Structure formats: structure tokens, C-alpha cells
Amino acid sequence: MDLLTWTYLLVGLSFALYIGIAIWTRASSTQEFYVAGGGVSPIANGLATAADWMSAASFMSMAGIISFSGYDGSVYLMGWTGGYVLLALLLAPYLRKFGKFTVPDFVGDRYYSNKARVVAVICALFISFIYVAGQMRGVGIVFSRYLELPIEWGVVIGMAIVFFYAVLGGMKGITYTQVAQYCVLIFAYLVPAIFISMQLTGNPIPQLGLGGEVADGVPLLDKLDGILADLGFEEYTSGKKSKSDLFMITLALMVGTAGLPHVIVRFFTVPRVRDARLSAGYALVFIAILYTAAPAVAAFGIYNTIQSTSEKSIDALPEWVNNWQQTNLIGIEDKNGDGKVQYLADPATNELRIDKDIMVLASPEIASLPNWVVGLVAAGAMAAALSTAAGLLLVISTSVSRDLFKTFRPEISEKKELRIARIAAAGAVLLAGYFGINPPGFVAEVVAFAFGLAASSFFPVILLGIFSTRINREGAIAGMLAGLVFTISYISYFKFISPELNTAAHWWWGISPEGIGTIGMALNFLVCFGVSYLTPPPPKNVQELIQEIRIPKGAGKAYDH
Amino acid sequence: MERYWKKNLQTLALLLFIWFLVSFGFGILWVEELNTIRLGGFKLGFWFAQQGSIYSFVVLIFIYVIRMNALDREFKVNED
Numbered sequence: 001m002d003l004l005t006w007t008y009l010l011v012g013l014s015f016a017l018y019i020g021i022a023i024w025t026r027a028s029s030t031q032e033f034y035v036a037g038g039g040v041s042p043i044a045n046g047l048a049t050a051a052d053w054m055s056a057a058s059f060m061s062m063a064g065i066i067s068f069s070g071y072d073g074s075v076y077l078m079g080w081t082g083g084y085v086l087l088a089l090l091l092a093p094y095l096r097k098f099g100k101f102t103v104p105d106f107v108g109d110r111y112y113s114n115k116a117r118v119v120a121v122i123c124a125l126f127i128s129f130i131y132v133a134g135q136m137r138g139v140g141i142v143f144s145r146y147l148e149l150p151i152e153w154g155v156v157i158g159m160a161i162v163f164f165y166a167v168l169g170g171m172k173g174i175t176y177t178q179v180a181q182y183c184v185l186i187f188a189y190l191v192p193a194i195f196i197s198m199q200l201t202g203n204p205i206p207q208l209g210l211g212g213e214v215a216d217g218v219p220l221l222d223k224l225d226g227i228l229a230d231l232g233f234e235e236y237t238s239g240k241k242s243k244s245d246l247f248m249i250t251l252a253l254m255v256g257t258a259g260l261p262h263v264i265v266r267f268f269t270v271p272r273v274r275d276a277r278l279s280a281g282y283a284l285v286f287i288a289i290l291y292t293a294a295p296a297v298a299a300f301g302i303y304n305t306i307q308s309t310s311e312k313s314i315d316a317l318p319e320w321v322n323n324w325q326q327t328n329l330i331g332i333e334d335k336n337g338d339g340k341v342q343y344l345a346d347p348a349t350n351e352l353r354i355d356k357d358i359m360v361l362a363s364p365e366i367a368s369l370p371n372w373v374v375g376l377v378a379a380g381a382m383a384a385a386l387s388t389a390a391g392l393l394l395v396i397s398t399s400v401s402r403d404l405f406k407t408f409r410p411e412i413s414e415k416k417e418l419r420i421a422r423i424a425a426a427g428a429v430l431l432a433g434y435f436g437i438n439p440p441g442f443v444a445e446v447v448a449f450a451f452g453l454a455a456s457s458f459f460p461v462i463l464l465g466i467f468s469t470r471i472n473r474e475g476a477i478a479g480m481l482a483g484l485v486f487t488i489s490y491i492s493y494f495k496f497i498s499p500e501l502n503t504a505a506h507w508w509w510g511i512s513p514e515g516i517g518t519i520g521m522a523l524n525f526l527v528c529f530g531v532s533y534l535t536p537p538p539p540k541n542v543q544e545l546i547q548e549i550r551i552p553k554g555a556g557k558a559y560d561h
Numbered sequence: 562m563e564r565y566w567k568k569n570l571q572t573l574a575l576l577l578f579i580w581f582l583v584s585f586g587f588g589i590l591w592v593e594e595l596n597t598i599r600l601g602g603f604k605l606g607f608w609f610a611q612q613g614s615i616y617s618f619v620v621l622i623f624i625y626v627i628r629m630n631a632l633d634r635e636f637k638v639n640e641d
């Protein structure tokens with residue numbers, strides 16, 4: 001069968017599977033819609049969390065970013081996994097014991113204030129919208145590259161699928177489709193990685209192959225250091241970024257990960273506190289399988305690309321180079337007219353332009369794998385984008401129906417609340433689709449926003465809400481606002497207002513906009529403490545609530561009040 | 562209950578210290594020093610930054626799970 005038929009077949013089969021699961025797990029109560037009835041097993045929740053978390057960017061772009069930044073790319077690997085340690089140890093078990101449905105629920109109750117709740121809702125909505133627009137765009141890109149459809153069609157089809165299972169199934173439908181999507185995406189990621197690892201190093205495990213030796217007996221990473229240095233690049237295993245910037249970015253990503261509402265909400269779906277702890281562990285195992293393979297895919301990819309193009313005759317390049325030139329992900333320009341490709345660090349003489357997504361998307365072709373593997377990678381990329389989009393849409397719809405509507409109109413019936421949640425989910429799908437088709441030019445830029453905001457708004461107030469009995473309403477609101485305003489201003493200034501100044505020389509303390517969430521978080525902590533100690537302590541019933549969430553005993557299912 | 566909470570905080574402090582050490586310590590602050598040591602085809606600092614820290618994170622969470630389950634039983638605050 002040819003490539004296109006395989007791709008249609010595998011992507012089509014995976015879609016049929018997701019829709020089948022959605023019909024089978026249709027939600028019938030708000031409890032099922034918001035937290036899947038609170039009866040998800042820790043392993044299933046771990047799988048779903050992994051799929052929820054790993055987005056189109058993790059699947060398609062992360063390996064490529066590491067390929068071109070080498071050691072500096074470690075910030076993403078450590079940052080996006082280390083956050084789960086914070087989540088498991090500091091947040092998930094206590095939020096599960098608290099036993100409501102959303103992050104703003106916790107903020108509103110713990111800080112006995114609807115103002116605090118509204119600030120939290122606005123943060124949750126903002127973070128989720130930024131994120132979901134990127135996912136819809138990802139779906140469109142996969143469709144256009146593999147299925148030869150226009151991006152718009154891809155987005156519309158993606159919207160229809162997500163609409164179907166998120167609106168119908170709510171959290172219950174999403175959870176079980178995410179379990180299936182994890183299986184699809186991890187299989188699709190590992191098959192090419194294993195084959196390439198075998199071909200290059202003789203070791204079938206990519207994580208070990210990364211430390212293996214290439215054909216002439218030299219370790220792959222040393223060889224890569226040498227090749228890149230010869231071409232004028234930094235060595236692969238040493239970086240360009242300053243230590244302080246690496247430190248700040250890693251911390252901002254870790255804390256941001258722990259504070260993302262669509263990840264936190266997954267831990268409301270398990271039956272007990274100890275299941276919440278355990279399922280964070282499972283989630284990280286499933287995430288780590290991809291995240292430890294990614295640096296191997298990255299190194300293999302850049303090594304193979306250089307070996308098969310650098311100083312090679314333009315007429316005799318491998319077929320995959322020509323294929324991906326058509327989609328404009330690879331560009332070759334023979335500047336010195338010698339008929340050969342020169343890949344160099346100096347932009348004036350460099351003749352090869354490679355998009356970062358190539359390292360994953362073209363990996364089956366680079367390894368000369370059969371056509372079905374290419375179709376599999378397409379289905380995997382789609383699974384990664386759809387699963388994350390669905391999780392985010394649920395946060396959006398829950399925020400609207402529960403945190404805004406139900407808070408201010410507590411008399412509405414459960415049936416009506418469920419209907420509002422579905423309408424909100426539908427509205428969110430349409431809006432996300434619109435942004436997927438007409439992406440604001442800054443989609444890639446604003447991802448820094450999502451993590452920066454999660455780090456500087458949610459994380460400190462949730463953490464202090466559990467570990468301190470003294471932090472009060474005034475402190476939490478002031479802290480969240482201080483962290484938010486500072487982080488938004490800093491990122492906006494360097495990303496949108498004066499992008500020409502976005503260099504290390506102009507940054508405050510040498511911290512890039514990606515890492516500024518760390519300072520925003522510190523500011524939030526400081527203001528939170530300062531204001532709390534100047535104002536009266538929280539009332540007695542809140543003190544009791546805090547003592548209550550600190551012990552696992554007596555956790556019922558997530559309940560409605 | 563205060564003793565339960567104190568022991569919980571001690572566990573957290575120890576595990577978070579290791580969390581910091583393997584990522585920010587070995588992967589960033591002392592990466593050059595560790596890179597002079599080799600682990601097979603890896604430089605050790607680079608290995609911690611791209612592989613070792615992630616494996617450590619997984620182990621840390623499972624140690625936490627086991628330790629907390631034991632603590633819950635010891636203080637009879639477990640759920641069943």
C-alpha cells in the first residue's frame with residue numbers, strides 16, 4: 001500500500017477508536033462530567049495524565065529543539081518532568097483530599113473569597129486558551145503534511161472529533177480516550193526511535209543508544225561534538241545559555257507544570273488520596289518513557305541529517321530530503337555554486353535550512369522504515385494534539401459552568417449545570433478552532449506565557465494554602481495579582497512591545513522571558529507573606545479545613561456542595 | 562497529628578533536596594565538573610541533565626508513595 005493510503009487508514013482507525021470510546025463512556029452527571037465520577041484507577045489516570053500533558057509540541061517539536069540546542073535543550077527535559085515531583089509531593093494528594101472539582105474551587109474555598117476565585121478562573125481560562133489554540137494548529141499541521149489536506153480542513157476535522165468526545169463524554173469520555181491516545185502516541189514515537197538506534201549504534205534501546213558508539217567505535221555524542229565544532233557550531237554536550245538563565249527557565253517550567261490547571265484536575269478523578277500520590281508516579285513513568293527517548297531521537301536526528309547532507313552533491317541527496325523540501329520543512333540554497341550542500345553555523349555561508357519538526361516527522365523515512373510507520377507517526381502526532389486539546393477544553397468548560405455560573409447562581413439544577421458545561425465546551429471548541437485556522441502570529445511566543453502565568457499565579461497560593469495556616473484572603477489575592485502583573489508585563493515587553501531588545505544584555509539579571517516566571521513566583525510568595533502578616537489570620541473554619549486536608553483519612557469521592 | 566505532619570515535612574525536605582541536587586545541582590550548577598567523569602559514552606553531567614535527573618524523579622515519587630503509605634498506617638490516618 002502506498003504512504004497516503006496507510007496514513008488515512010491508521011489515522012482513520014485511531015479516530016474510530018476514540019469515537020467508540022466516547023459513546024461507550026458518555027457522562028450522565030456533573031460528577032462524571034467534571035471528574036469522571038471519581039473512580040478512575042491510578043494506572044488509568046497515570047496514562048491519561050501522560051497523554052493530557054504531552055502535547056503536539058512534546059511529540060513533534062521537542063526532539064528537534066534539542067537537536068539544534070544540544071545541552072541547552074535539557075531545560076525542557078528536566079523542567080517538564082521535574083514538575084511532577086512538585087505535583088506529587090506538594091499538591092496532588094492534598095487537593096484530592098480537599099475533594100472538589102477545580103483549582104478555582106480550592107482557591108475560592110481556602111481563601112473564603114469569591115474575588116480570589118474569580119482571579120483564579122481568569123488565570124485558568126487564559127492559560128488554557130493559549131494552550132488549546134496551539135494544539136488545534138498542531139492538528140491542522142499534521143493533516144496538511146501527511147494527508148495533503150489544507151490546514152483549515154484539518155482543524156475542522158480535529159474540532160469535530162474533539163467536540164464529539166469532550167462535549168458528550170466530559171471528563172469520563174476524555175479519560176478513557178486519553179488512555180488510548182497515550183498508547184497510540186508512545187508506540188508511534190518509539191518504533192522509529194528503536195530502529196534508528198539499532199541502525200546507528202546497534203542498541204535497540206534508544207536511551208542506551210544515545211550513549212552508544214557509532215560504526216567506527218567512537219561514542220556518538222563525542223562524534224557529534226566533533227562534527228558540530230568543525231562546522232562552527234557549539235559542541236552538542238555544552239551550551240550557550242548562561243547558568244543563571246538555565247536555572248531560572250528550568251525552575252519556571254517545573255513550577256509552571258505543577259501549576260497547570262488541566263494537569264492538576266486529573267488528580268481529582270482517582271478514588272483515594274493514596275491513589276493520587278501513586279498515579280502521579282505512574283504519570284511520570286509514562287511521560288519519562290517519551291522524555292528519555294526524546295534526547296536520543298534528537299541526537300540521532302541531527303547526526304543523520306548532517307551525515308546525509310553535509311558536503312554531499314545536491315543531485316544525489318537521499319529521497320527524504322527531497323520529500324520534505326516539498327513541504328518547505330527543508331530548504332537548500334547553493335550559495336557558493338559548488339553543487340554541494342554546506343551546513344555551517346555562519347548564516348552567510350550556510351546552505352541548509354531544517355525545520356525542527358523534521359527530527360520526529362521524518363524519522364521513519366530517515367531510517368528507511370516501511371510506509372505504515374509513517375502513517376503511525378501521523379496518528380501519534382494527532383493523538384498527542386487531540387488529547388491535550390480535550391483536557392484543556394474541559395478546564396475551560398468547567399471554569400465557565402461551575403466556577404462562574406454555579407458560584408453566582410447556586411440555585412441552578414444539576415441538569416442545567418451539565419447543559420451549561422456542554423454549551424461552554426462547544427463554544428470553547430469553536431473558539432479554539434477559529435484560532436487554529438487564524439493563528440495569532442504569536443502562538444509560539446505565548447507558550448512562555450502559559451508556564452510563566454501558572455508558575456507566578458497558581459503554584460504559590462495553592463502551596464501556601466496547604467502548608468501555611470496563616471496565609472489569608474488578602475495575601476493570596478495580592479500575591480496572585482503581583483505575580484501575574486509582573487510576569488505579564490515582563491513577557492509582553494520583550495516579546496511584543498520591544499522584541500528588538502529581547503537579548504541577554506537587556507534582560508533583568510540576565511533572565512530571559514521564558515525564565516521570568518521564577519521571579520514572578522518569588523514575588524507572589526513575598527507579597528503573599530507580607531500582606532498576610534499585616535492583616536488578620538483566616539477564620540477558624542478555614543483553619544480547620546487546612547488541618548482536614550493534611551490527613552488522608554476520610555476522603556470521600558470528589559463531591560458537589 | 563502534629564507528629565504526623567512533622568514527619569511528612571521531614572520526608573518532603575529530604576526528597577526535595579535530592580530533587581534539587583540531581584537536576585539543578587548535577588545537571589546545571591556542577592555540570593562541567595561532572596562532565597570530566599564518563600559514564601559509558603556519556604559525559605556524566607550531560608547524562609544527568611538529559612537522562613539521569615528524569616530517572617531520579619520517577620524513583621523519588623515512588624519512594625514518597627511507599628514512605629507516606631507507611632506513615633499513614635503508623636498514625637492510623639490511612640483510608641481503609
